[in-house]
Amino acid sequence: MTAQVATPSPRRPWGLIAASLVAVALAAIPVVHLVVRVVSADPAELAAVFERPRIPMLVGNSVLLATSVTATAVALGVPSAFLLARTRLRWRGLWAVLAALPLAMPSYLAAYGWLAWQPSMKGFWAAWLVLSFVSVPYVTLPVAAALRIGGTGLDDVARTLGRGPLGSFMLGTWPQIRPAVLAGGLLVALYTLSDFGGVALFRFPVLTTAIQQAYSASFSRDEAAVLAVLLVTLALLVVVGEQFARGRAARRIQAAPTAGRRRMTPLGRWAVPGTALLALVPAVAVVVPVAVLVSRVLTAETLREFDPANLASAIGNTVLLSAGGAVVAVALALPIGVLAARHRGRIVRAVESTGYLALGLPGIVVGLSLVFFSLSVVPALYQTALVLAFGYGVLFMPKAIGSIRAATGQVPTSLEDVSRTLGNSRARTWLTVTARLARPGIFAAAMLAAVSAMKELPATLMLRPTGTDTLAVELWQRTDVSAYGAAAPYAVALLLVAAVPAFLLSDARAGREATREAIAPDTRAGREANREVIA
Amino acid sequence: MSRLEVRDLTVGYEGGPVLHAVDVEVPHGELLAIVGPSGCGKTTLLRTIAGLLRAQSGEIRIGHRMVTTHGIHLAPEKRRIGWVPQDAALFPHLTVAENVAFGMLAGRGSSRAARRAAKSDEVRRLLDLVDLGPLANRAPGQLSGGQAQRVALARALAAGPELVLLDEPFGALDPMLRADLRASVRELLRAEGVTGILVTHDQAEALSIADHVAVLRGGEVLQLGTPEEVYQVPATPWVAGFVGDAVFLPGVLHGDEVATSIGRLRAVPVTDAAGLAPADGDDVTVLIRPEELRVRPAGSGAAAEAAPDGAAARAACAALEGIVTDVEYTGHDAMLAVSLADGMRLRARVTASGLVPRGTAVRLAVAGAVLAYRPEPA
Numbered sequence: 085m086t087a088q089v090a091t092p093s094p095r096r097p098w099g100l101i102a103a104s105l106v107a108v109a110l111a112a113i114p115v116v117h118l119v120v121r122v123v124s125a126d127p128a129e130l131a132a133v134f135e136r137p138r139i140p141m142l143v144g145n146s147v148l149l150a151t152s153v154t155a156t157a158v159a160l161g162v163p164s165a166f167l168l169a170r171t172r173l174r175w176r177g178l179w180a181v182l183a184a185l186p187l188a189m190p191s192y193l194a195a196y197g198w199l200a201w202q203p204s205m206k207g208f209w210a211a212w213l214v215l216s217f218v219s220v221p222y223v224t225l226p227v228a229a230a231l232r233i234g235g236t237g238l239d240d241v242a243r244t245l246g247r248g249p250l251g252s253f254m255l256g257t258w259p260q261i262r263p264a265v266l267a268g269g270l271l272v273a274l275y276t277l278s279d280f281g282g283v284a285l286f287r288f289p290v291l292t293t294a295i296q297q298a299y300s301a302s303f304s305r306d307e308a309a310v311l312a313v314l315l316v317t318l319a320l321l322v323v324v325g326e327q328f329a330r331g332r333a334a335r336r337i338q339a340a341p342t343a344g345r346r347r348m349t350p351l352g353r354w355a356v357p358g359t360a361l362l363a364l365v366p367a368v369a370v371v372v373p374v375a376v377l378v379s380r381v382l383t384a385e386t387l388r389e390f391d392p393a394n395l396a397s398a399i400g401n402t403v404l405l406s407a408g409g410a411v412v413a414v415a416l417a418l419p420i421g422v423l424a425a426r427h428r429g430r431i432v433r434a435v436e437s438t439g440y441l442a443l444g445l446p447g448i449v450v451g452l453s454l455v456f457f458s459l460s461v462v463p464a465l466y467q468t469a470l471v472l473a474f475g476y477g478v479l480f481m482p483k484a485i486g487s488i489r490a491a492t493g494q495v496p497t498s499l500e501d502v503s504r505t506l507g508n509s510r511a512r513t514w515l516t517v518t519a520r521l522a523r524p525g526i527f528a529a530a531m532l533a534a535v536s537a538m539k540e541l542p543a544t545l546m547l548r549p550t551g552t553d554t555l556a557v558e559l560w561q562r563t564d565v566s567a568y569g570a571a572a573p574y575a576v577a578l579l580l581v582a583a584v585p586a587f588l589l590s591d592a593r594a595g596r597e598a599t600r601e602a603i604a605p606d607t608r609a610g611r612e613a614n615r616e617v618i619a
Numbered sequence: 620m621s622r623l624e625v626r627d628l629t630v631g632y633e634g635g636p637v638l639h640a641v642d643v644e645v646p647h648g649e650l651l652a653i654v655g656p657s658g659c660g661k662t663t664l665l666r667t668i669a670g671l672l673r674a675q676s677g678e679i680r681i682g683h684r685m686v687t688t689h690g691i692h693l694a695p696e697k698r699r700i701g702w703v704p705q706d707a708a709l710f711p712h713l714t715v716a717e718n719v720a721f722g723m724l725a726g727r728g729s730s731r732a733a734r735r736a737a738k739s740d741e742v743r744r745l746l747d748l749v750d751l752g753p754l755a756n757r758a759p760g761q762l763s764g765g766q767a768q769r770v771a772l773a774r775a776l777a778a779g780p781e782l783v784l785l786d787e788p789f790g791a792l793d794p795m796l797r798a799d800l801r802a803s804v805r806e807l808l809r810a811e812g813v814t815g816i817l818v819t820h821d822q823a824e825a826l827s828i829a830d831h832v833a834v835l836r837g838g839e840v841l842q843l844g845t846p847e848e849v850y851q852v853p854a855t856p857w858v859a860g861f862v863g864d865a866v867f868l869p870g871v872l873h874g875d876e877v878a879t880s881i882g883r884l885r886a887v888p889v890t891d892a893a894g895l896a897p898a899d900g901d902d903v904t905v906l907i908r909p910e911e912l913r914v915r916p917a918g919s920g921a922a923a924e925a926a927p928d929g930a931a932a933r934a935a936c937a938a939l940e941g942i943v944t945d946v947e948y949t950g951h952d953a954m955l956a957v958s959l960a961d962g963m964r965l966r967a968r969v970t971a972s973g974l975v976p977r978g979t980a981v982r983l984a985v986a987g988a989v990l991a992y993r994p995e996p997a
Contacts, residue, residue, distance in 0.1 A: 496708060501671055506775075521712060
């Protein structure tokens with residue numbers, strides 16, 4: 085029996101390509117506009133901006149923070165993943181959930197929790213601590229998934245050929261997880277570069293905070309634009325660097341059928357330190373801040389200042405705006421995800437990777453560029469909910485692409501063939517078979533975008549309609565003046581509201597797995613890979 | 620009149636043509652098996668007939684309708700065909716009955732419509748036909764591979780197709796199930812009077828199930844004929860080796876005999892695709908099927924005396940001594956490797972009663988006439 089490879093359709097799907105190109109163009113327009121604006125600015129003014137001594141310092145701080153946080157997250161994430169995937173760990177399921185938990189925590193919320201407890205925390209070390217621990221799951225989850233897909237067969241062969249345990253790990257397992265480590269590191273570096281709230285709370289000056297300051301002081305918007313272009317350049321350098329580091333090795337590993345026996349290592353005397361490591365990450369990123377938050381909510385001072393009407397309207401705004409953002413993100417991602425799942429070729433690859441490039445766009449840059457774009461091209465839309473929802477769509481489209489691509493790719497093309505031969509047109513087949521079966525994945529894409537939009541801070545600060553405050557904005561306005569007690573209810577409300585789509589997401593995931601098991605009961609690897617995509 | 624006619628069909632991907640000028644024909648109500656090694660283009664041919672791939676040139680006619688001809692490509696949903704893929708491809712969100720019902724909706728397929736139609740008598744009839752009546756409400760994930768294939772067949776038949784296309788439908792099943800399902804699929808197609816095309820890489824399957832066999836290699840049809848024709852008079856030595864075990868010997872043709880290293884054998888020259896037959900005095904490749912070699916223990920008298928076809932005298936055109944060097948025992952028969960005195964090794968198939976142990980000295984004889992081919996260009 086030969087493996088059924090999805091045969092590329094010999095006919096170019098021009099309609100789908102056109103729709104994808106429109107989506108990519110829509111997502112790219114604001115940033116392109118920003119870059120053009122900077123490039124075509126008066127050279128003398130540009131030179132003046134660059135002469136300020138702050139710029140090298142800001143770039144240096146951003147790079148320093150991104151590298152140190154990435155290194156820490158990899159150092160903590162890879163052993164965590166090994167503990168979760170390859171050792172005889174007690175309560176593995178519980179530890180796996182705890183390891184993913186920091187993903188639910190916006191950096192500014194974690195920072196806020198720590199500050200409410202230790203108001204003296206500030207500067208590089210404080211930002212490093214909170215960002216590192218919050219972003220560990222970006223490494224742990226994909227690496228654990230890669231470890232579960234791969235086998236230890238090569239390690240075993242290496243051992244029999246005379247290598248030691250570490251040597252055989254480097255020979256057998258490391259090549260299997262290297263792409264996942266790089267991908268996780270990429271996410272952490274991008275996350276750190278684009279983080280605004282956490283860094284701002286600890287008063288560590290980096291590019292994002294400087295952009296926000298320059299923007300608020302409305303006379304230096306050119307400086308904000310220059311800084312934004314610098315930040316985008318840094319982010320693109322990280323993306324390109326990761327692609328370069330991954331090289332051809334990644335593809336070779338992915339192509340090799342590595343599924344096989346997995347040897348589980350007994351922990352022995354490493355049980356205590358291992359468990360401590362797995363406990364430390366969620367403790368620093370989630371448990372401490374949430375505990376502080378909850379205790380603040382219950383104090384008399386908080387209860388006196390509490391304004392239920394304002395909270396309710398903030399919740400309503402958050403839900404509506406994030407739902408709008410999710411709709412835009414899915415609409416932009418749908419043609420690209422389907423195209424990437426079903427077709428191959430140079431055009432398709434180019435469209436898909438351009439779609440993923442938005443992953444490197446910091447929220448503050450998208451916010452700023454949409455401000456400029458709407459002001460100069462469609463002033464009527466400036467500071468409307470439409471622009472904010474569109475900004476969310478651009479920001480979270482890459483997450484939606486991954487989920488839609490994975491879900492569509494899981495629907496066997498033979499089902500479409502059967503539907504066609506049974507008399508159903510291409511469009512009807514897509515609706516009744518492909519989309520029907522990919523529905524949980526499309527829904528997951530929307531939920532993923534919605535959760536991200538709810539927690540988003542810098543673009544929301546810039547783009548929100550005047551007077552329309554979301555939970556994140558309310559929280560931010562209160563933490564800024566150190567009104568920790570008053571901010572607490574908004575923080576708790578944000579956590580609870582964001583938990584709803586997260587909960588639906590895990591539900592959708594369960595549904596999708598049921599579908600997949602009906603299609604192919606034994607694709608454990610597929611399931612794991614999918615978990616990685618969702619994460 | 621034939622139900623399917625494929626004329627001069629050429630299909631290609633970007634890398635170049637996969638099928639070259641293919642001609643195939645299937646009479647009404649009969650089953651054609653397309654066999655060939657991996658990558659020979661057999662699945663491409665099937666997908667092109669289904670309309671899932673586009674042809675570069677050539678014609679495909681289903682019944683009275685031309686579905687592919689120069690510049691015209693009828694969409695797969697308009698071809699009135701049934702498609703049974705290797706993985707059965709049952710819709711996972713529908714039950715067994717709903718899957719079959721989906722086939723009856725003729726272009727108006729939807730989950731809700733399938734749910735309604737699942738209760739119809741026609742669905743019940745089709746499920747009973749494939750012996751799956753009791754499993755009507757199962758989810759596809761709860762079926763075995765063989766059951767899933769039968770549901771896929773029932774679904775394909777539900778649409779009332781003129782032609783059913785089966786793409787390696789038994790490929791993923793274990794051998795026991797395969798034989799069972801094979802027989803019931805053939806019976807079903809006959810009972811329903813549906814014309815069928817089956818793609819397989821298993822020559823034994825093709826010979827046992829089909830009314831006609833097309834042997835494909837490198838995108839060309841090397842031979843189209845009944846199973847008997849293809850096995851007994853293969854168009855080329857390659858076809859002979861593909862559809863069964865074969866012993867090849869070099870020889871020289873002399874009239875109706877051929878001179879080989881094992882003596883002079885009665886021979887029939889075979890005309891090749893270009894219309895050329897080997898002439899007197901030509902070098903030829905001689906084909907002997909292992910079951911045409913009679914094996915007797917050496918010194919047991921005339922080799923031909925016990926030839927079962929009663930043509931003993933005619934059969935023994937040559938007789939040779941050798942040693943059995945290997946025995947592949949399969950139960951119903953056995954394949955012997957026999958080393959001749961000059962070092963040549965031949966394979967001979969014997970029934971269980973003719974089995975001899977390794978090391979036995981034997982005498983070989985060739986029953987009947989052998990085929991002589993023009994040597995294939997290297």
